[in-house]
Amino acid sequence: MKLYLNATSPYARFVRVVALEKGLQPELVWVDPWANDPALLAANPALRVPALETEQGTCLSESMLIALHLDQAATIPSLLPTGEQEQVLQLMGWGQGLTDAAFNTVIARKHQGAEADRSILGQRRLAAIQHTLEQLEQQARQLEKLHLGSLLVAVALDYLSFRLPEIQWQQRCPQLAASLQSLMQRPSMKTTAFV
Ligand SMILES: N[C@@H](CCC(=O)N[C@@H](CS)C(=O)NCC(=O)O)C(=O)O
Structure with a gap:
């Protein structure tokens, strides 16, 4: 593989x-x-x-x-548990949307400069980040468990810290930061840290 x-x-x-x-x-x-x-x-x-x-x-x-x-x-228990599939898929969608909005903000700034954020699409990307953070903060308890949703959201948030630190997601979303604290320390997250 x-x-x-x-x-x-x-x-x-x-x-x-x-x-x-x-x-x-x-x-x-x-x-x-x-x-x-x-x-x-x-x-x-x-x-x-x-x-x-x-x-x-x-x-x-x-x-x-x-x-x-x-x-x-792999045979290890699924990270998409049958009984929680809808909740996990919902969180995966939010995590992917957050990643898309953040990544496209970074790429647009790289190619178009500061003007990128002032465009209609740039404003929509920043609004998507804002709205998704608000939703995640409300659902923070669901992110305490290990599953595909919590892993995807954790990577998306760490990407915000890496590329868009001015968003200060931890300060805006204290419950979310607390819920993901131990997951962020897992070897899988540490080994793959952005550099
Ligand atoms: N929807 C894709 C997005 C993948 C993506 O955009 N990857 C970026 C790197 S972060 C890339 O390879 N960009 C090169 C390009 O767009 O030409 C996924 O979820 O895998």
Whole structure:
């Protein structure tokens, strides 16, 4: 199994965290997704990380789909428990939305400068971050358990700390910060810290 990734991608980090939590050790293939790497192109026609080449040689893309595949690939209890599926899927959606809004804010600033945040799309991205933080703060108790939802939200929030520290999510969301404190200390999160 081969995982194509880079060190600053929140999407790739989530997949790596899930692999570690499931006791899986894919070969890590470090790539620059912006460099038109032929190996990454062969694995994912969208030229984005993460991409996973499975044991059967199938190449999977999209972080949430890869995470679901890894969750099913190992026998350790599922990170998408049957009785809590709806709540976990809801949190995964919020975590992915938060990641998308944050990542696209960072990329837009890189390519368009400060003007990016003043555009209609930029304003919508920042509003999405704000609204999602408010929802997560209200549902903070659900993030105390280990599942795909709490892992995805934890990676999204750590990406905010890494790339958009001015948002100060811990100060805005004290319950959320408290609920995720021990999860943030897990070896899977520490080993994959953004650098
Ligand atoms: N929806 C995708 C997003 C993946 C994504 O945007 N990855 C970024 C790195 S964080 C990338 O590879 N960007 C390169 C590009 O868009 O060309 C997922 O969940 O896997």
